[in-house]
Amino acid sequence: xxxxxxxxxxxxxxxxRLGKRVQAVDGVSFQLQPGEILGIAGESGCGKTTxxxxxxxxxxxxxHLSSGAVRIAGRDILRLPPxxxxxxxxxxDIAMIxxxxxxxxxxxxxxxxLATDVILAHDEGADRRAIQERLRERFTRxxxxxxxxxxxxxxxxxxxxxxxVVIGISTLLNPRIVIADEPSSALDVSSQxxxxxxxxxxxxxxxxxxxxxxxxxxxxxxxVAGRIAVMYAGQIVEIGTTEQVIFDGRQPYTRALMGSMLSxxxxxxxxxxxxxxxxxxxxxxxxxxxxxxxxxxVAQPDCPQRDQVLREVAGRHVRCHHAH
Amino acid sequence: xxxxxxLLRSPGFLVGALLLLATLLLAFLPPLLMELDTSRRAxxxxxxxxxxxxxxxxxxxxxMFALLVSGLRSSLYVGFLxxxxxxxxxxxxxxxxxxxxxxxxxxxxxxxxxFLVIPSLIVLILLSGSLQEGRSLTLIALxxxxxxxxxxxxxxxxxxxxxxxxxxxALARINGYGTLGIVCLHILPYLLSYLFMVFILQTASGILTxxxxxxxxxxxxxxxxLGNLLNQAIRNExxxxxxxxxxxxxxxxxxxxxxxLYVLNTSMEGVFNPRLRK
Amino acid sequence: xxxxxxxLRYITARAGWYALTFLVAVxxxxxxxxxxxxxxxxxxxxxxxxxxxxQAAREREESYLREFGLVQTDDTGKxxxxxDGTPLRTSILTQFLRYLRMSLQGDFGRxxxxxxxxxxxxxxxxxxWTLALQIPALVLGWFIGNGLGALAAYRRGVLDKVFYPVALxxxxxPSFCFGILLVYIFGVQLEWLPTLGGYDxxxxxGFNAAFLSSAATYYILPFLSVFLLVVGGQAIGxxxxxxxxxxxDYVRYAKLMGxxxxxxxxxxxxxxMLPQLTGLALTLGGMVGGALIAEMVFSYPGLGLSVLTAIQxxxxxxxxxxxxxxxxxxxxxxxxxxxxxxxxxPRIRAAREGEA
Numbered sequence: 009x010x011x012x013x014x015x016x017x018x019x020x021x022x023x024x025r026l027g028k029r030v031q032a033v034d035g036v037s038f039q040l041q042p043g044e045i046l047g048i049a050g051e052s053g054c055g056k057t058t059x060x061x062x063x064x065x066x067x068x069x070x071x072h073l074s075s076g077a078v079r080i081a082g083r084d085i086l087r088l089p090p091x092x093x094x095x096x097x098x099x100x101d102i103a104m105i106x107x108x109x110x111x112x113x114x115x116x117x118x119x120x121x122l123a124t125d126v127i128l129a130h131d132e133g134a135d136r137r138a139i140q141e142r143l144r145e146r147f148t149r150x151x152x153x154x155x156x157x158x159x160x161x162x163x164x165x166x167x168x169x170x171x172x173v174v175i176g177i178s179t180l181l182n183p184r185i186v187i188a189d190e191p192s193s194a195l196d197v198s199s200q201x202x203x204x205x206x207x208x209x210x211x212x213x214x215x216x217x218x219x220x221x222x223x224x225x226x227x228x229x230x231x232v233a234g235r236i237a238v239m240y241a242g243q244i245v246e247i248g249t250t251e252q253v254i255f256d257g258r259q260p261y262t263r264a265l266m267g268s269m270l271s272x273x274x275x276x277x278x279x280x281x282x283x284x285x286x287x288x289x290x291x292x293x294x295x296x297x298x299x300x301x302x303x304x305x306v307a308q309p310d311c312p313q314r315d316q317v318l319r320e321v322a323g324r325h326v327r328c329h330h331a332h
Numbered sequence: 333x334x335x336x337x338x339l340l341r342s343p344g345f346l347v348g349a350l351l352l353l354a355t356l357l358l359a360f361l362p363p364l365l366m367e368l369d370t371s372r373r374a375x376x377x378x379x380x381x382x383x384x385x386x387x388x389x390x391x392x393x394x395x396m397f398a399l400l401v402s403g404l405r406s407s408l409y410v411g412f413l414x415x416x417x418x419x420x421x422x423x424x425x426x427x428x429x430x431x432x433x434x435x436x437x438x439x440x441x442x443x444x445x446x447f448l449v450i451p452s453l454i455v456l457i458l459l460s461g462s463l464q465e466g467r468s469l470t471l472i473a474l475x476x477x478x479x480x481x482x483x484x485x486x487x488x489x490x491x492x493x494x495x496x497x498x499x500x501x502a503l504a505r506i507n508g509y510g511t512l513g514i515v516c517l518h519i520l521p522y523l524l525s526y527l528f529m530v531f532i533l534q535t536a537s538g539i540l541t542x543x544x545x546x547x548x549x550x551x552x553x554x555x556x557x558l559g560n561l562l563n564q565a566i567r568n569e570x571x572x573x574x575x576x577x578x579x580x581x582x583x584x585x586x587x588x589x590x591x592x593l594y595v596l597n598t599s600m601e602g603v604f605n606p607r608l609r610k
Numbered sequence: 611x612x613x614x615x616x617x618l619r620y621i622t623a624r625a626g627w628y629a630l631t632f633l634v635a636v637x638x639x640x641x642x643x644x645x646x647x648x649x650x651x652x653x654x655x656x657x658x659x660x661x662x663x664x665q666a667a668r669e670r671e672e673s674y675l676r677e678f679g680l681v682q683t684d685d686t687g688k689x690x691x692x693x694d695g696t697p698l699r700t701s702i703l704t705q706f707l708r709y710l711r712m713s714l715q716g717d718f719g720r721x722x723x724x725x726x727x728x729x730x731x732x733x734x735x736x737x738x739w740t741l742a743l744q745i746p747a748l749v750l751g752w753f754i755g756n757g758l759g760a761l762a763a764y765r766r767g768v769l770d771k772v773f774y775p776v777a778l779x780x781x782x783x784p785s786f787c788f789g790i791l792l793v794y795i796f797g798v799q800l801e802w803l804p805t806l807g808g809y810d811x812x813x814x815x816g817f818n819a820a821f822l823s824s825a826a827t828y829y830i831l832p833f834l835s836v837f838l839l840v841v842g843g844q845a846i847g848x849x850x851x852x853x854x855x856x857x858x859d860y861v862r863y864a865k866l867m868g869x870x871x872x873x874x875x876x877x878x879x880x881x882x883m884l885p886q887l888t889g890l891a892l893t894l895g896g897m898v899g900g901a902l903i904a905e906m907v908f909s910y911p912g913l914g915l916s917v918l919t920a921i922q923x924x925x926x927x928x929x930x931x932x933x934x935x936x937x938x939x940x941x942x943x944x945x946x947x948x949x950x951x952x953x954x955x956p957r958i959r960a961a962r963e964g965e966a
Contacts, residue, residue, distance in 0.1 A: 064866060066865065094868045098865075098866060098867060098868030100868070108859060111858065111859035111860060112862075114877050114881070115881070115956070115957055116877075116880055116881055116884070125869050125870075128870075129868050129869045163956070163957050174863075442627070446631050448892065448895075449891075449940065450634070450638070450937055451895035451898060451936065452899075453895075453896075453899035453902075454936060454937055457921065457929070457933060458638065459642050461921050461924075461929055462642050462643045462644070462645045544784070544786060547786055548921060549922050550921060566907075574799075576794065579790060580794075583790060583791070586787055587782070587784065590782050591782040593782075594778075594781070
């Protein structure tokens with residue numbers, strides 16, 4: 009089966025007002041199969057958020073496309089006219105559940121109206137009654153009390169419910185690919201559980217089939233993702249199955265990252281979280297050699313000299329010429 | 333402090349501060365460098381500027397430049413005093429209400445809003461108009477201070493309220509410090525840079541208010557001020573005579589001060605309002 | 611019924627607060643002029659007593675005292691006297707209550723300078739001029755200013771780069787300076803437009819073409835003086851608010867979901883208007899003050915000029931009558947805006963209904 013999402017050597021950069029160029033995504037390639045859930049892990053500043061903007065086809069200044077392609081069902085969305093992107097790609101081909109949904113809902117508009125705006129923007133019929141019925145049915149299906157929630161203003165809803173509303177709106181048009189950007193952080197534990205449960209429900213019901221899941225929480229990665237890509241300094245440094253990446257990481261950064269994530273799993277309690285020293289490189293300057301070399305615990309003298317590529321090691325792809 | 337560094341980096345703040353400094357220089361430097369006499373006639377009425385008389389003469393033949401500097405100093409004095417009064421009043425009310433919260437805060441806020449809604453210009457007109465003889469610079473300054481404190485009360489209250497929930501304040505309360513103690517030791521020190529900005533703004537605002545009042549003829553009696561100069565210019569038909577030097581310089585100074593005030597205010601908001609500080 | 615209608619409770623609460631504010635305003639209006647030494651009766655007497663003998667002067671003085679409510683009278687209007695024949699003075703509290711009662715009825719007494727012309731007559735002559743100037747200038751200025759600001763924020767093009775610094779400069783100029791500047795440039799130097807007054811003094815007021823066209827030319831400069839400043843101020847504020855709204859998470863999310871541009875513009879406008887309205891409530895007093903000052907600068911025959919001449923001639927009843935009227939208008943306008951915001955902002959509405 010052809011991949012539903014194909015990212016080919018994507019490079020994205022920011023142009024600051026002073027003319028400085030920051031290469032936030034520097035050569036990312038991966039594929040997403042239909043029905044697959046890919047997790048993306050990495051420190052803040054590694055380029056996850058920029059990558060997501062690129063995947064959505066939403067490139068607004070100061071973000072620019074350096075080179076590369078993003079193909080959804082074979083169609084390169086980065087080369088489509090903006091009107092077409094708005095109409096058929098956003099929300100339909102690919103939809104995002106943003107981080108911090110608490111502010112993602114227009115405070116002066118009822119939930120019902122926000123959802124209707126989304127539907128109307130995609131020319132999916134102007135029959136008001138049909139739209140309202142559809143909203144009702146969908147919201148009930150995802151476990152929200154339709155009438156109460158639809159008539160409410162965002163300020164009247166608790167945080168956990170707002171996040172679920174956002175998930176509901178994002179998946180309203182049954183998008184082929186859903187990108188979930190830290191959907192459950194900044195929520196209390198019970199709300200987190202409800203959100204993850206909702207995502208699973210959507211998967212089970214077939215409303216959502218393929219997902220890209222961005223998170224820094226290990227248990228989530230383990231339970232949700234089938235494959236994991238680890239990002240560092242704008243590049244993927246390791247990509248493989250969940251088991252491979254979490255328990256048998258071959259890239260030093262992967263191992264360090266997994267070790268730094270707190271885990272309450274049985275058998276892991278004895279392991280202490282180890283913070284990675286140092287900071288990611290400045291992507292505004294040209295970089296040569298391995299980007300992780302400065303902080304790598306097993307760095308060799310030749311690491312800062314050799315530019316790294318993704319190579320196949322032990323059944324997954326690793327960006328480290330010393331990995332084996 | 334970190335805030336001061338932020339301020340110094342914003343262009344608005346620098347422009348505003350520079351302009352105010354320039355006006356201060358204009359007020360205090362010339363008397364040291366040359367002889368400025370506002371009582372001796374320097375020529376005929378409304379004579380245009382020459383190299384000797386930089387800004388010509390007014391309707392009485394007095395040197396306009398000397399009058400301008402003297403007027404600027406009076407206006408600065410009024411603004412300064414009004415600024416102190418307004419800032420002190422506003423701070424007292426704002427800090428007390430902001431820190432205490434609860435019904436005290438509600439009452440004080442209601443009071444502040446009350447005086448905010450009633451146009452201060454009207455109150456000033458009534459105040460000044462009722463006193464014919466005794467309108468000295470100091471009295472006018474007090475009037476202005478007592479009617480323009482509402483802005484600083486609101487601003488300071490917001491800051492004090494945000495400090496209320498800080499740890500060190502809670503700690504002090506647990507340790508048994510009274511309201512006065514906490515306010516003096518734990519709240520005011522953190523507000524010092526903010527209060528300084530508030531004071532500058534109230535001073536500039538005081539200068540502007542004085543010029544409005546004086547222009548209407550309700551200003552200080554027998555003392556030259558920027559507004560008074562404008563009032564004289566209008567009354568003696570300097571406008572229709574084309575004697576621009578009689579009203580344009582005071583107007584320019586007033587505009588410069590108003591502009592500096594506006595620009596400082598905007599930059600200050602940008603720094604002190606965390607919502608805008610993205 | 612009261613309990614179930616949070617809206618009614620809200621309106622009543624706000625109305626109550628504004629009534630209280632009105633009371634304070636009336637009190638200030640009453641007390642402040644009395645701080646000074648000036649006594650309206652003395653001023654009037656000083657003008658007429660020269661030509662009278664002692665007896666006539668005393669009778670005239672007593673009639674003035676009675677007119678200004680400074681002496682006690684019985685039901686027929688005869689003055690009550692003390693044992694030695696001098697009239698009994700009313701207490702200051704009685705004077706205040708009388709003032710309050712009269713003000714609520716619209717009776718502001720008589721002018722001192724134009725005695726015996728009633729103050730309300732003076733006000734009613736000047737009021738139409740003020741309304742004709744201020745209402746279009748302020749209202750149009752507010753709407754156009756906000757519209758331009760939104761436009762500048764949305765299309766950050768040439769319009770924004772040129773418009774913004776200009777508007778910044780213009781709005782910082784104090785209103786009276788701006789007025790003087792306009793008069794000087796357009797009236798005196800270029801002589802395009804007349805400078806002072808409301809109409810050509812050679813003409814008689816009336817609804818004829820000559821008068822109306824003359825009034826129209828005299829209208830332009832004062833109108834521009836108020837209008838341009840309001841536009842500048844509003845545009846700058848609205849532009850900042852719109853820029854802020856355009857950068858919010860919810861706009862980003864709407865764009866991510868492919869919502870139409872026109873819808874997003876509507877979001878931005880609606881959400882930016884709310885703080886503008888709130889700001890209006892705070893600056894309304896200042897705006898009206900600035901507008902009155904413009905009238906004074908241009909000697910435009912409205913309330914502003916009436917107040918100015920009254921100040922210069924110490925005509926207290928006129929001063930207090932005008933100031934009370936202006937203050938009342940400001941309070942009413944503020945009240946309206948308050949209620950409007952309460953209805954338009956769902957956050958306030960929700961908070962209110964949460965208390966039900």
